Amino acid sequence: MTDNTPSRAEIATSWKLLPQTPDTKDQAELAEQRARRYRPNLLKKTAAWASVGFGTFTLMVSLFDPQEDGLRWLAGSLILSVMVALPGAYWLWNNHRDVRTLENWISAHRSQEELSQLLVGAEKNLVGPPPNLPLLPKRRWAVVALVCFVLVVVGGSILPTG
Numbered sequence: 001m002t003d004n005t006p007s008r009a010e011i012a013t014s015w016k017l018l019p020q021t022p023d024t025k026d027q028a029e030l031a032e033q034r035a036r037r038y039r040p041n042l043l044k045k046t047a048a049w050a051s052v053g054f055g056t057f058t059l060m061v062s063l064f065d066p067q068e069d070g071l072r073w074l075a076g077s078l079i080l081s082v083m084v085a086l087p088g089a090y091w092l093w094n095n096h097r098d099v100r101t102l103e104n105w106i107s108a109h110r111s112q113e114e115l116s117q118l119l120v121g122a123e124k125n126l127v128g129p130p131p132n133l134p135l136l137p138k139r140r141w142a143v144v145a146l147v148c149f150v151l152v153v154v155g156g157s158i159l160p161t162g
Helices: 008-014 025-037 042-064 070-118 121-127 141-158
Strands: none
Touching: 042 070, 070 121, 070 141
8 A cells, every 4th residue: 555645845836736627617717826826935934933933922021021010011912912923823824724635635636546547448437537626715814914903902902001
């Protein structure tokens, strides 16, 4: 039995692949557009990790920096720390989910290719067409931006002014 776990290189190149037999042309184009738009690159990864790292740093500062108005300072700075880390954490979580989806697609595609190589003639029709490129879930950046805005307003209003 062969191992169907895709390598990192296959996952990286799968972001570029097109569906072989799309359900509809529009769905295939949408799947391709999302795969290209959501493809991770060094800038996106660096920005996401910087956001999470800076949010964690501000969280640590807020926990270990005593202030006169301790509870208000702690609550406000915790909320602002979450606001800083939220976009990066959201991107990392979505990217992880996309990679898992593409890993499953690659495994199914590879299994079907191996099976079709074993079959000959009319038996190959039993396997069917290769699986389509999956449609990655839409990213809800407007919601993330709205939540961050609300967190800035709430966190800023809670922080002591003096």
